[in-house]
Amino acid sequence: MPEFYELQINGSAHDVHDAWLGESLLYVLRERLGFTGTKSACEEGECGSCSVLVDDVLVCACLALAGSATGKTVTTVEGLAATGTPSDVQQAFVTAGAVQCGFCTPGLIVAAHALLTESPEATGQEIREALSGNVCRCTGYGRILEAVAAAARARLAAGAGSIDDRGET
Amino acid sequence: MIVTDTRTGRRPGTLGDSAVRPDGVAKVQGTFSFSSDEQIDGCVFGATLRSPHPSARIVSIDVSGAWKVSGVEAVLTAEDVPGNATYGLVVADQPVFAADVVRYVGEPVAVVAADHPETCQRALAAIRVDYEVLEPLLDPEVAIRGEHPDIHPDGNILRHQRIVHGDPDATGDVMVEGTYELGMQDQAFLGLEAALAIPEPGGGGIELHIATQWLHEDRRQIAACLGLPEPKVRLVLGGVGGAFGAREDISLQVHTCLLALRIGRPVRIQYSRRESFVGHVHRHPARIWMRHHATTTGQIVKIEARFVFDGGAYASTSSPVLLNGITHTQGPYRCPNAVVDGWAVRTNNLPCGAMRGFGVVQACFAHESQMDRLAEACGLGAVEIRLRNAMRTGDTLITGQVVESVAPVARCITEADALPLPEEPVGGRDGDPMRLPGGAGRTSDAEHVHRGIGWGVSIKNLMYSEGFDDFATARCRLSGGVVTLKFATAEVGQGFVVIAGQIARSVLGVDEVRLDTVDTDIGSSGSTSASRQTWMSGGAVDAACRKVRERLFDHVAAQHGLDPLRLAIDGTDVIDTMGTLRLAVEDAVMGREFDETVEFRHRPTEDLDENGQGNCHTAFAFAAHRAVVDVDAELGLVKVIQIATAQDVGRALNPLSVLGQIEGGIAQGLGLAVMEEIVRNAGYVRNASFTDYLLPTSLDMPEVVVSLVEEPDPQAPLGAKGVGEPPCISSTPAIVAAIRDALRHAGIERRLDRVPVRPSDIAL
Ligand code: FES
Ligand code: FES
Numbered sequence: 001m002p003e004f005y006e007l008q009i010n011g012s013a014h015d016v017h018d019a020w021l022g023e024s025l026l027y028v029l030r031e032r033l034g035f036t037g038t039k040s041a042c043e044e045g046e047c048g049s050c051s052v053l054v055d056d057v058l059v060c061a062c063l064a065l066a067g068s069a070t071g072k073t074v075t076t077v078e079g080l081a082a083t084g085t086p087s088d089v090q091q092a093f094v095t096a097g098a099v100q101c102g103f104c105t106p107g108l109i110v111a112a113h114a115l116l117t118e119s120p121e122a123t124g125q126e127i128r129e130a131l132s133g134n135v136c137r138c139t140g141y142g143r144i145l146e147a148v149a150a151a152a153r154a155r156l157a158a159g160a161g162s163i164d165d166r167g168e169t
Numbered sequence: 170m171i172v173t174d175t176r177t178g179r180r181p182g183t184l185g186d187s188a189v190r191p192d193g194v195a196k197v198q199g200t201f202s203f204s205s206d207e208q209i210d211g212c213v214f215g216a217t218l219r220s221p222h223p224s225a226r227i228v229s230i231d232v233s234g235a236w237k238v239s240g241v242e243a244v245l246t247a248e249d250v251p252g253n254a255t256y257g258l259v260v261a262d263q264p265v266f267a268a269d270v271v272r273y274v275g276e277p278v279a280v281v282a283a284d285h286p287e288t289c290q291r292a293l294a295a296i297r298v299d300y301e302v303l304e305p306l307l308d309p310e311v312a313i314r315g316e317h318p319d320i321h322p323d324g325n326i327l328r329h330q331r332i333v334h335g336d337p338d339a340t341g342d343v344m345v346e347g348t349y350e351l352g353m354q355d356q357a358f359l360g361l362e363a364a365l366a367i368p369e370p371g372g373g374g375i376e377l378h379i380a381t382q383w384l385h386e387d388r389r390q391i392a393a394c395l396g397l398p399e400p401k402v403r404l405v406l407g408g409v410g411g412a413f414g415a416r417e418d419i420s421l422q423v424h425t426c427l428l429a430l431r432i433g434r435p436v437r438i439q440y441s442r443r444e445s446f447v448g449h450v451h452r453h454p455a456r457i458w459m460r461h462h463a464t465t466t467g468q469i470v471k472i473e474a475r476f477v478f479d480g481g482a483y484a485s486t487s488s489p490v491l492l493n494g495i496t497h498t499q500g501p502y503r504c505p506n507a508v509v510d511g512w513a514v515r516t517n518n519l520p521c522g523a524m525r526g527f528g529v530v531q532a533c534f535a536h537e538s539q540m541d542r543l544a545e546a547c548g549l550g551a552v553e554i555r556l557r558n559a560m561r562t563g564d565t566l567i568t569g570q571v572v573e574s575v576a577p578v579a580r581c582i583t584e585a586d587a588l589p590l591p592e593e594p595v596g597g598r599d600g601d602p603m604r605l606p607g608g609a610g611r612t613s614d615a616e617h618v619h620r621g622i623g624w625g626v627s628i629k630n631l632m633y634s635e636g637f638d639d640f641a642t643a644r645c646r647l648s649g650g651v652v653t654l655k656f657a658t659a660e661v662g663q664g665f666v667v668i669a670g671q672i673a674r675s676v677l678g679v680d681e682v683r684l685d686t687v688d689t690d691i692g693s694s695g696s697t698s699a700s701r702q703t704w705m706s707g708g709a710v711d712a713a714c715r716k717v718r719e720r721l722f723d724h725v726a727a728q729h730g731l732d733p734l735r736l737a738i739d740g741t742d743v744i745d746t747m748g749t750l751r752l753a754v755e756d757a758v759m760g761r762e763f764d765e766t767v768e769f770r771h772r773p774t775e776d777l778d779e780n781g782q783g784n785c786h787t788a789f790a791f792a793a794h795r796a797v798v799d800v801d802a803e804l805g806l807v808k809v810i811q812i813a814t815a816q817d818v819g820r821a822l823n824p825l826s827v828l829g830q831i832e833g834g835i836a837q838g839l840g841l842a843v844m845e846e847i848v849r850n851a852g853y854v855r856n857a858s859f860t861d862y863l864l865p866t867s868l869d870m871p872e873v874v875v876s877l878v879e880e881p882d883p884q885a886p887l888g889a890k891g892v893g894e895p896p897c898i899s900s901t902p903a904i905v906a907a908i909r910d911a912l913r914h915a916g917i918e919r920r921l922d923r924v925p926v927r928p929s930d931i932a933l
Contacts, residue, residue, distance in 0.1 A: 020287065036206035037199020041359045041410075042442045046859035049359060077199035086194055094193035097825040100833065101662030102196030102203075103359040103410030109197055125603060132866040135859070137359050137411050138662045140832030141867040143825075 005070050009035065010079025021067055025059075026050045028066035029076060037077040037106045041135075048134030051107035051114075052076050058114040077106035080113055089113055089151045096147035100138035108134045112148045120159075122152055180740060183675040184887065187825035190667045191684065192660070204380035204407025205363035205439050212365070213242055215428045215438040216289035217421070218279040218296055219447065220271035223517040223852025224305035224320065227269055227278070227298060234295030235281055240288040243431045244296070246279045250427065252396030256419050258386065258522070262323050263483040265394050265423050271300070272320055272482035273519055274853055275447025282428040282436050305517035305852045309456070309479045312514040320482070320515060327480045327513040328488040332495055332781025334567040335506030341462030341470035345542040349459070349535040350923040352846035353479075354452040354837075356524050357864055360410015362420050362440040362448055366429035374401040375426045380409040382416045382659050385693035394423045395430065402426070406687035412661035413837070414523030415449040417698055418485050446857035450485045450522030451847060453478040453513070455494070455531040461539050462506075467547040467554045471506035472567070474498045478513040478521070478531070485522030487513040492635060492777070492785065493528030496568050500536035501578045501628040501791050502558035507567040509781065517852050523698055525837060526898045529629050534924060537625045537902035541909070551624040551906065555582050555793075560628065569782040574789045574890075575880045577817050581793040582626060584815035584876040588795070591811040591872060595620045596799035606799050606806035608868065613801040619914040620810070621800060623906025625899030626793045630786040631891045632701040636776050639701070639787075642692030643709035644685075644766040645673065645717045650741075650755030652677055652714070655685035658694040658706040663893060664826040665702050669710050671822060672887070676714035677721075678738040678754045692768060700790065700891025703822065708886035709769035716765035725750075725757050769886070788884060791817040792895035794835070796903035797871075800911035805928025807843050807908055809869070812900060815876040819890035824877065827892050832873050834896025836865045841897075842904035844869075846925050 004017040007028070014033050026043070029035040029052070039049035043062045050061040053075040081087035086094065089112050099105050108131060115122055115130040122130065127148050128141075136144060182188045195201035232244045247254065247268035254268070255261045267276050281292040306317040312325040319325055365378040375395070381387050384404040392402045409416065421438045429436040440448050455478050462471040476494050480487035495511035498504075524530075544554035559578040565571050597605040597615035605613040633639040644655040652673045660666045670682040694706045718738065725743050726733035735747045743757045744750060777783040797811040812835050821827045837845075844863040848855040856862045881888025905921050912919050912931065921930060 020285075022287075030206075031208075034208070035199075036202070036208070039203070039359070039410075040205070041361060042859040044442075044858060044860055047359065081198065083198060083200060084194070086197055090194070090197035093197045094189050097187070097189070097829050099190060099193050099196045100664065100829055101358070101360060101409060101411040102192070102201055105196050106199040109199075128867045129603075132868040135359065135864050135866060137357055137413070137837075137864065138833045139829055140834070140836035140865075140873065141870045142832040142873055143829055145867065 005067060007066065007069055007074060008072065009033065009074045010076060016066065023066050024062050025064040025066045025069050026061035029061060035076050035078060039103055039106055041103065048111060049104055049107040051110040051134065053110060053114060058111055077109055080109065088154060089116065092147040092151040096143045096150060098139060098143040098147040104134060104136040108136065108144060116152055116155060120152065120155060123149060180674065182671060182680065184671045184822050186671065187823055188667050188671055190664060191670060192666055202408050203360050203410050204378060205360060207365045207378050207407055209435050212435040212437050213282045213284055214286050214289050215280055215282045215425055215436045216286065216293055217277050217424060218293045220267060220274060220276040220278055222271055222300055222302055223274050224303040225271050225300040226303060227267060227271065228301050229299045230279065231297040232279065234297060235292040238288060238292045238295055240284040241281055241292045243282040243428050244279060245427055245431060250394060253393045256390040256394055256423065257484055258418055258486055259488055260484050262321060272517055275519065277424065280424045280428060282432060307516055307518060307852055309477050309514045309516060312516060313512050320517060325515045327484050327515055328491050330491060330495060330511045330777065330781060332507055332509040332567055334569065334782065337506065337508045339462065339471045339506040342465045343463045343543065343546045344460060345539060345546050346460035347538060347542065347920065347922055349457045349538055351455045351531050351534055352925055353454040353849065354524060354841050354845050355446060355847050355862060356413035356415035358411030358413055358415055361442060361445050364421050364425040365435060365437045366425040367435045368429045368433055373397065375430055376403045376405065377422060377426055378405045378407040379422055380407045380416060382412050382661060382698055383696035384657050384659065384689050386696065387419065387422055388689050390419050391422050391426055395426055404689045406659055409659060409661040412697065413525045414527065414698060417523045417696055418450050420448050442859055443857045446847065446854060447519060450520045452524035453480065453490055453521040453531065457531060457535040459535050459539050461543050463543055463547065465547060467543060467549050467557050469502055469504045469558050472498055472504050474509045476511040479516055479518055480513045481516060481518040481520035483520040485520050487521065489634065490528040493630060494532045496785065497529045497532040497628060498536065499567050500533065501560045501626050503560055503564055504567055518849060519854065525834065526894050527699065529627065530898050530901065533625065533627045533898045534902045537899065538922065541906050552582060552586055555624065555626050568777060568785060570784045570786060572789060573884065575819065575882045576789065576791060577878050577880050578626065578791050580878055581791050581815040581817055584878060585793040585795050585813050588813035588874045588876060591797055593810060596808055606801045606808035607804065613804055613806055617801050617803045618799050619802060619911040621798050621907040621909065621911025621914060623796045623903045623910055625901065625903030625906065627791065627895055627899035629700065629790050629894050629898055631704060631790055632699055632771050632787040634774050634785045634787065636774055639695055639705065640768050640770045641694040641705040641709040642766065642768050643706060643713045644691055645713035646762060646764045647677060647717045647721065647758060648762040649758060650679050651681045651683060652679050653683045653685055654710060655691050656694050656706055656710065657687055657689060657691055658702055659687065659697040661697050663697065663702065663830065664823065665706060667826060668703055668707055668822055672707060672710045673714050676711060677718055678741045680741065700893045703889050703891055704885055705769060705771065709767055711886050712769050713765050713767040716767060717763045720763045721757060724761065725752065790890040790895055792899055794899045794903040796907040798904060798907040798911055800908055800931065802912055802915040802917055803932060805932030809839055809871040809904055811872045811874065813874045814896065815878050816892065816895055817878045817890060818892050819885050820879055820881040820888035821877050822887060822889050827877060828875060830892045831875055831896045834893065835873055835900045836870055838897040838900030839869065839904060840865050841924055842901045843925050
């Protein structure tokens, strides 16, 4: 039995040593590897605070075993943009007033990135649906919905000339 | 480059601007450190053993099993508390660890520290506690009648207070009455309780990094239990993931410090969600009877009321919560006569204390339901009855206190009334199943959906009451062109960090403001609660900045041979208002540093006398809410379509922050109206998880339309009133009134006297 396993996180390899195999991806990210941007608020898949991308699919890290992510790519909130230079979605959250305590924010940012990659033209009700797995206790969602809609509009406006490229990564 | 808004002449980042939060980028990038994120080398984990019974005698505790689990470093019980055995915000009646009896499900009995959270769990499971189960006291009325033995040495009555005002025998031609109930709501902040305690190397002191609402009050209680002088206990604010009242009391603070001091190494404790549900105080469940007497034209003549708040096992803030409830009996309406009887009692239910709205949420659901009944009895509309009785500045409350605050009640109502109604057709009638109450996955049928409109209007006291010495401290340092502010004000999400910078920029004409660490190295700022920090800490920052400005003007005046009274700040310059001098603030400071610390107080308040008379409150804020809902009367499903609100904010120092408080507060009001309740059975909690305790999601929240009523309050240091609580107070009764209205359209009459309103309350 190997003494460690490897996870690909935000583009680099991380070894997890001497870990108990029952640990969730959330626990390993936060406690063993120091990716504390991913939050824990319910540990049963209800709040979305722990949202990460595993092979570009939105996943609750509290529900996934860390071992199940080996051989896949994991993207956390820290991997979406370089520190100090927020992504368009991140900046939209700041500007629109979508952040209060900020505890729900990393999960929502990851979920919003996933949404806008999959459905760049998402508006209104579609955005509400897509983010309904992410609980925010502070904002009442108004500014969050506004932020995501604004980011979507800005992307569409910027990408209007090269619409055929959309979807290529 | 700084561009001034040419319409308002306002510099960005100054008061009145929707400046963005200085912690925003760190929060969106995941680099902001919450208290649960704080890790240091050599840290071990702590965990808590809790009572499985609402009431039991502890016959014996055997911790030897825990010590046999490999990796365990400490096991502590009541015997290991070196200082005071109990703590509490108002009275110290709550044990650090239960010693002889347990009084609620979840009460801490022991803690352990170990190398891994799983080791902690195994150690907890190995502790043997022998309980002799007792008959729990669960019914507040039984406590009031004195029919149950005292469950605590302080007795079963936490507070009894009457209000008798005007002519207690007055009667009206019209009389309406009802008994209203509210379930136990949880604050459900997302950032679970977490703390990191670091023992001082070689010394007896301790440093605690903690998400709290009030560092200094925590320190007072912690130091007493640790048996340490306060200067030996330093508290640093850890990033706070929401609070809403649930972080005003001690939870894991003392435990974490005790473990760290015992083993001489840093210790972290983090609650799980299940644990958090029993680990902090909740909103008081309440039963309120009210009878309104009025003239046939709807003028209130007298209100009689009886309040019963279930305080649970320990006192926490039950006493001031009850005071708030009963002193807000009349709502934002004139009322010449009143007889009110208020009780807060101890039971073996979960302890209750502060939650956003603090007793007024309960009162408002009752008085607003009553106002609708009165309207109906007098043949008036919901808006008309409220306008006829609307309170004004100068009116006398049922406590005898005169309302000195700006009181634009009528304006709030008319402005909310003027906001556009939703354009969206009645649920599902446009053929879109997503718009049905319950969404597409339910079996709702558009034909059974009816729309209703309801109103809620509120009054809320701001700051602390009843003679409490309420103050806030702030320090301002001006050096070069940079201001550094220091305060102990807890940022819990509300945005004081942005307001503080805006104040400094406005007063001192600087652009760059740095915020020092929030800790106990400066005097107290009081609690981030009671909608008080913009007024109190804002007042302190403003006063400190003004003092620095005075010193700066003295300095510039001396340099240039001018009278300092002629000087002013214009943009980022110091100018001579009667001459030609114009000097950038940065240059005016010229290598000097100005450093001032100020304590800011609001005017004193008084206790109530035995008839509930006295100037017990400081100031008031008002709000009106109009709710539009769609209801499937057959299935009992509700979809809130729109909330329109006009709120008395005094002055919006940061309109975007105000909007965020309004929308967020409405979400919590909606939660209480139709979904949120800690369900209890015989003292046991049935739904301590986010799977079972339902919180509003983005699909539950309606469109919110807002009108800010800005009439700067002359008593407020910046003209601004606190804005956090009103949105969650009157939104709840507005939604319930709208449901009643929708049912009426379906030909069904329901009183809906209890929140949260459940589908069965509507359909059965
Ligand atoms: S912590 Fe994973 S969904 Fe809540
Ligand atoms: S900002 Fe606090 S939970 Fe969303």
